Amino acid sequence: MGVLDGKVAVVTGSGRGIGRGIAMKFAAQGASVIINDPGVNVDGSGHDAGPADQVVDEIKALGGQAAANYDSVAEMAGGENMVKQAVDAFGKIDILVNTAGILRDRMVFNMSQEEWDDVIAVHLKGHFSTIKPASILMRQQRYGRIINFSSSSGTIGNTGQFNYGAAKSGIAGLGRVVAKDLGRYGVTCNIIAPGAGTRMTATVPDSARELRAGSGIQGAASAAPVQESAYAGLRDPEFVAPMVTYLCSDDAWDINGWVFNVSGGSISVSRYPVAERSIFKPGHWTLSELDDAVQNVLLKDIDNPAPPRDDIEVPGRDIAARVLS
Amino acid sequence: MGSSLEGRSIVVTGSGRGIGSEIAKLIGLQGGNVIVNDPGVNVDGSGTDNAPAEEVAQEIRAAGGNAIANFDTVATADGGENMITQCVDEFGRIDGIVHVAGILRDRMIFNMTEEEWDDVVAVHLTGLFNVVKPASILFRQQRFGRIIGFSSGSGMNGNTGQANYGAAKAGITGGIRCAARDLGRYGVTSNAICPGAATRMTATVPDAARDLRSSQGIQGQQRTESIVNQLRAGSYVAPMVGYLLTDQAWNINGKCFNVSGGQVSLSSEEVPYRSINKAGMWEIDELQALVPSNLMAGLRNPAPPPADLSIPGRLVG
Numbered sequence: 061m062g063v064l065d066g067k068v069a070v071v072t073g074s075g076r077g078i079g080r081g082i083a084m085k086f087a088a089q090g091a092s093v094i095i096n097d098p099g100v101n102v103d104g105s106g107h108d109a110g111p112a113d114q115v116v117d118e119i120k121a122l123g124g125q126a127a128a129n130y131d132s133v134a135e136m137a138g139g140e141n142m143v144k145q146a147v148d149a150f151g152k153i154d155i156l157v158n159t160a161g162i163l164r165d166r167m168v169f170n171m172s173q174e175e176w177d178d179v180i181a182v183h184l185k186g187h188f189s190t191i192k193p194a195s196i197l198m199r200q201q202r203y204g205r206i207i208n209f210s211s212s213s214g215t216i217g218n219t220g221q222f223n224y225g226a227a228k229s230g231i232a233g234l235g236r237v238v239a240k241d242l243g244r245y246g247v248t249c250n251i252i253a254p255g256a257g258t259r260m261t262a263t264v265p266d267s268a269r270e271l272r273a274g275s276g277i278q279g280a281a282s283a284a285p286v287q288e289s290a291y292a293g294l295r296d297p298e299f300v301a302p303m304v305t306y307l308c309s310d311d312a313w314d315i316n317g318w319v320f321n322v323s324g325g326s327i328s329v330s331r332y333p334v335a336e337r338s339i340f341k342p343g344h345w346t347l348s349e350l351d352d353a354v355q356n357v358l359l360k361d362i363d364n365p366a367p368p369r370d371d372i373e374v375p376g377r378d379i380a381a382r383v384l385s
Numbered sequence: 386m387g388s389s390l391e392g393r394s395i396v397v398t399g400s401g402r403g404i405g406s407e408i409a410k411l412i413g414l415q416g417g418n419v420i421v422n423d424p425g426v427n428v429d430g431s432g433t434d435n436a437p438a439e440e441v442a443q444e445i446r447a448a449g450g451n452a453i454a455n456f457d458t459v460a461t462a463d464g465g466e467n468m469i470t471q472c473v474d475e476f477g478r479i480d481g482i483v484h485v486a487g488i489l490r491d492r493m494i495f496n497m498t499e500e501e502w503d504d505v506v507a508v509h510l511t512g513l514f515n516v517v518k519p520a521s522i523l524f525r526q527q528r529f530g531r532i533i534g535f536s537s538g539s540g541m542n543g544n545t546g547q548a549n550y551g552a553a554k555a556g557i558t559g560g561i562r563c564a565a566r567d568l569g570r571y572g573v574t575s576n577a578i579c580p581g582a583a584t585r586m587t588a589t590v591p592d593a594a595r596d597l598r599s600s601q602g603i604q605g606q607q608r609t610e611s612i613v614n615q616l617r618a619g620s621y622v623a624p625m626v627g628y629l630l631t632d633q634a635w636n637i638n639g640k641c642f643n644v645s646g647g648q649v650s651l652s653s654e655e656v657p658y659r660s661i662n663k664a665g666m667w668e669i670d671e672l673q674a675l676v677p678s679n680l681m682a683g684l685r686n687p688a689p690p691p692a693d694l695s696i697p698g699r700l701v702g
Contacts, residue, residue, distance in 0.1 A: 065404050079476075126701060136499050155428050156532050163668045168518060168563070168564050169521040169522045169525050177511075181460070184510075184552060184556065185503075187446060188548070188549075188552075192502075193587040196495045214556075215494050216562065216654060217559070217565060218563055219566045219640060221563050222563045222564055223514075226560035230552040232511065232550045232555055233540045233553075233554060234551060236546045237545065237552070238494050239687060239688060240545045241493050241497075243603075243689060244603070245692060245694075254537075278569070288449070295600035303667065303672060311698050313679075314699070315681060315686070316418065316679075316686045316687065316689075317688070325665055326661075327662075327672075328660035328661075329657065330658060331655070332541070333541045333655060334652070335650035336652065336653040337650065338495050339648070340647050341647040344624060345624040346624070347389045347415070347624065347627055347628050349632060359651065362640075364639070365566055366448060366639065368569065370568060374616070376633050377636070381631070385387030
């Protein structure tokens with residue numbers, strides 16, 4: 061008996077990587093799964109039914125139930141189609157996992173409109189296109205599990221990923237609202253910020269990682285451990301699947317609206333942002349009052365994640381600042 | 386007239402009304418040059434009206450400052466580029482961009498239309514890209530810049546009926562965090578503000594909705610009552626924004642500040658709070674044992690199902 065016996069799931073982007081690992085685990089735990097994947101390249105180009113078909117074959121070979129879907133989540137019709145396919149093929153939809161994503165990394169001052177639009181479309185609109193139709197059915201049946209995929213690139217920040225970081229942080233914000241819109245109806249929505257070595261993370265060149273570290277820029281992207289390390293195997297995307305499976309089980313009925321960081325054998329929950337420090341004045345601050353309170357209280361010993369280089373002239377650091385009034 | 390921002394040229398989107406107008410006025414009073422951008426739409430994004438931006442620009446000039454009105458929409462690449470270009474054309478340079486512009490199209494997720502989603506994401510989130518991209522080129526070249534994006538507690542904590550707004554506002558915070566890292570080395574700072582104020586936008590949330598949320602036990606933004614009402618004026622948000630634009634704020638980067646009334650808070654980073662660890666693949670039964678008791682202890686469901694709803698997995702009695 062599996063914890064997802066009799067459940068029907070849609071997993072977007074499940075032809076490869078983390079999505080595939082989740083779909084395989086779901087099927088092993090008794091769920092019938094719609095394997096959605098248009099089979100694009102990491103940058104979103106191309107089309108290939110192969111990845112989705114292969115995962116369906118693998119699930120069936122192990123005695124499970126699955127059907128392939130090749131729609132793009134970037135269009136409303138795509139999201140609606142795959143939800144409808146779950147109902148047509150397996151009678152209902154209980155679980156929706158939004159793993160699909162692409163990368164178009166570029167420094168913000170070089171980022172094109174298309175690089176912005178495409179990443180926002182697949183990741184952020186791609187969550188809405190599936191959640192909207194699924195939420196109608198989940199609310200009606202008073203049962204549902206939604207899993208969104210965020211990233212530390214959005215929740216913490218990273219260089220060269222203005223589009224991806226914005227989309228991934230937006231997905232976390234979306235998840236928190238969906239949790240509140242649907243919780244009363246027996247539906248939960250949670251968010252995963254994963255860490256894994258997949259086709260997507262392989263595109264971040266080592267030279268970029270080294271450049272970030274060498275420039276003193278704090279960021280989310282860290283190098284994978286070298287193969288000889290005892291920790292190298294923990295980057296396998298399959299490690300993300302158990303927590304996702306648990307969250308989609310009946311047992312997790314009261315877990316709703318949280319961001320879980322899942323990587324290897326490590327699972328952590330992130331707290332909602334809180335006011336870490338405060339300054340207060342019962343009136344309007346002047347700029348010089350703020351300078352005093354901010355520098356000496358609010359931000360004392362708080363770092364700049366990307367401080368200005370030593371060789372540029374910074375007003376306030378190297379040359380005279382305008383006097384505050 | 387102060388001179389804290391003497392000669393600094395700043396574009397403020399959505400500054401024809403509300404919080405944006407207060408920021409524009411403060412910049413003007415501190416010797417800065419302002420592009421007062423506002424297409425003058427309704428809260429839902431419909432309609433246009435040049436009057437709000439014109440009036441604010443005139444008010445700034447009447448007080449001795451420099452300001453010019455702009456009526457472009459941030460929702461298009463051209464609109465964003467136009468207002469940046471206008472700043473350079475009129476004032477010779479651009480030193481800062483404050484993106485306040487926003488609309489509301491509130492709807493529960495199961496009822497939200499594609500248009501309601503697209504419109505809100507376009508103005509708030511793509512609007513950020515449309516101004517940050519062109520401005521960042523110039524900021525990087527001149528080794529100076531200030532970027533301020535407006536997020537919301539509704540985005541960072543979540544509020545019912547605002548899937549589009551929450552996503553867009555959280556997205557703005559994520560974009561700001563990334564811009565901070567792309568640009569910090571060049572003497573450019575990027576920060577986000579989560580404001581609290583009573584403006585035309587917040588007036589649209591009906592009291593009935595607020596009462597419904599609290600009676601259903603749904604955590605969310607609460608209405609502020611009684612003597613703190615006067616602290617809800619938009620003018621209280623402006624000083625911290627003005628401060629972030631100054632030279633003195635050169636090392637403040639990648640942060641999110643909650644600003645409301647006389648209070649300025651540093652919003653915590655979304656870092657892990659508690660963890661469970663295993664040197665291998667987790668089994669489901671191990672998670673069943675450890676997640677509720679260890680990982681999630683004390684962390685409550687913000688929208689629990691009512692007691693009279695049958696929930697698989699919830700023990701009865």
